[in-house]
Amino acid sequence: MQQMRERHQAELHDKLKLNADQEKAWQAFVAKGKELRPQNPFDPKELAGLTAPQRMEKMLSRMHEHEEHMTDMLAALKGFYGVLTPQQQKIFDQSMPGGHHRHGEHAPS
Secondary structure: OHHHHHHHHHHHHHHHOOOHHHHHHHHHHHHHHHHOOOOOOOOHHHHHOOOHHHHHHHHHHHHHHHHHHHHHHHHHHHHHHOOOOHHHHHHHHHHOOOOOOOOOOOOOO
8 A cells, every 4th residue: 555655646746746845845834744644544443442432532632633733734735736736736636536637537528
């Protein structure tokens, strides 16, 4: 998974053709993503001895952590996205999840 992410980042980086100022913003964006890696799934043994309400509390706590992660990533994304030209933004949009060019898909003609 990590290798796929790094390959995708390298391909996107090349497509964007960043200038020196944009490169600094790119490095900050990528660094934030590495810093904020989500936690691993729960170990079933960790949940096995808990009551249903306790398990739900753990899952809710994890959900809040994930929400904080997403909020921090959104701030980093907006900071990077803001230094891109409109054409670079279009390339970025198409290259990210939900864009038109993911996993061999092509935009409609």
